[in-house]
Amino acid sequence: MRKSKNMLAVLFILFSVFAFTAGTIRKSATIKIAEKSSLSGKKAASGFGKTAALSKKSIVCTSFPEYDWVLNILGSKAENFEIILLQNKGTDLHSYQPTIKDMAKIAACDLFIYVGGESDAWVEKALKNSTNKNQLTINLMELLGDKVREEEIVEGMQVSEQHEGEEAEEETEYDEHIWLSLRNAIFLTEELCRILEKLDSQNVVYYKKNTASYVKQLDSLDKEYSKTVADAKIKTILFGDRFPFRYFVDDYNLNYYAAFVGCSAESEAKFETIVFLSKKVDELGIKTILTIEKSTKKVAKSIASNSKAKDINIIEMDSLQSVSANEILNGKTYLSVMKENLKVLQTALNQVN
Numbered sequence: 138m139r140k141s142k143n144m145l146a147v148l149f150i151l152f153s154v155f156a157f158t159a160g161t162i163r164k165s166a167t168i169k170i171a172e173k174s175s176l177s178g179k180k181a182a183s184g185f186g187k188t189a190a191l192s193k194k195s196i197v198c199t200s201f202p203e204y205d206w207v208l209n210i211l212g213s214k215a216e217n218f219e220i221i222l223l224q225n226k227g228t229d230l231h232s233y234q235p236t237i238k239d240m241a242k243i244a245a246c247d248l249f250i251y252v253g254g255e256s257d258a259w260v261e262k263a264l265k266n267s268t269n270k271n272q273l274t275i276n277l278m279e280l281l282g283d284k285v286r287e288e289e290i291v292e293g294m295q296v297s298e299q300h301e302g303e304e305a306e307e308e309t310e311y312d313e314h315i316w317l318s319l320r321n322a323i324f325l326t327e328e329l330c331r332i333l334e335k336l337d338s339q340n341v342v343y344y345k346k347n348t349a350s351y352v353k354q355l356d357s358l359d360k361e362y363s364k365t366v367a368d369a370k371i372k373t374i375l376f377g378d379r380f381p382f383r384y385f386v387d388d389y390n391l392n393y394y395a396a397f398v399g400c401s402a403e404s405e406a407k408f409e410t411i412v413f414l415s416k417k418v419d420e421l422g423i424k425t426i427l428t429i430e431k432s433t434k435k436v437a438k439s440i441a442s443n444s445k446a447k448d449i450n451i452i453e454m455d456s457l458q459s460v461s462a463n464e465i466l467n468g469k470t471y472l473s474v475m476k477e478n479l480k481v482l483q484t485a486l487n488q489v490n
């Protein structure tokens with residue numbers, strides 16, 4: 138009796154495993170189709186639109202900057218890999234949660250690259266399901282080591298109740314927006330090149346060459362930023378929004394004011410926050426209030442209307458936190474965004490009252 142019960146249990150387990158595997162296979166077939174329609178054309182070369190060639194090594198990136206760096210390193214050899222960007226729906230990276238399909242891709246991939254900040258708290262659990270015993274996982278904040286900065290609260294910044302609570306517990310929060318420093322981008326691209334060489338030792342020379350030429354472009358843009366700041370009329374930027382640009386301002390010794398720390402979930406500014414920032418606008422002769430991309434601009438508009446200045450511009454600076462597959466197809470790259478941001482900075486630092 139007990140024996141037949143055991144047999145039944147074994148059969149049941151076998152059946153479940155089969156059903157699950159079949160489900161996964163079907164699901165991954167759907168992923169390919171979905172990807173083919175959402176990311177074809179130029180980026181199809183990166184493996185998005187290719188039929189699932191089992192021999193291809195797969196690289197999964199959580200967010201856009203590292204995905205773009207990887208493509209730049211691999212150049213035309215990118216088509217030998219399957220390169221997957223998880224956060225490609227245009228939603229904020231802070232609100233991303235992996236789907237079951239995403240979990241399957243993470244579990245099977247050869248190289249998994251993630252930022253490693255607060256928003257990636259889900260990663261640890263996802264990696265526990267890994268089925269690829271040779272999998273390499275790269276935590277970019279860990280790679281940066283002591284280049285990683287703590288979140289900073291400056292005068293006038295509205296601190297959320299959650300943050301206040303955390304402060305009481307003296308918990309250190311590290312700023313996860315590491316990609317907004319071109320200097321970090323240079324460091325990480327070079328590190329990623331060394332890691333990618335491990336996946337394909339045949340093309341090391343080619344990857345090194347691509348990396349050197351990409352780093353040269355990043356470096357020359359970094360120098361343009363330094364020059365812009367050196368020549369600028371004022372050295373302060375003001376964000377009527379959340380503030381993910383901590384690494385960026387640190388690189389160029391810019392001062393800043395902002396409504397909210399980092400990417401706090403807060404979006405309603407208190408009256409005193411608005412008043413403080415409007416006063417700063419008047420005091421410094423600021424004519425440009427900045428926001429991050431896809432902002433409602435509500436806070437920025439309140440600051441503008443509370444200031445004495447008449448002709449205030451509200452301009453977006455793109456923090457690359459919500460890049461969509463469509464934007465990538467339309468040519469958005471890490472470099473193109475950072476070049477646009479330079480123009481925004483030039484305006485903000487030079488059109489003053």
Ligand SMILES: [Zn+2]
Pocket residue numbers: 231314381399400458
């Ligand atoms: Zn953020």
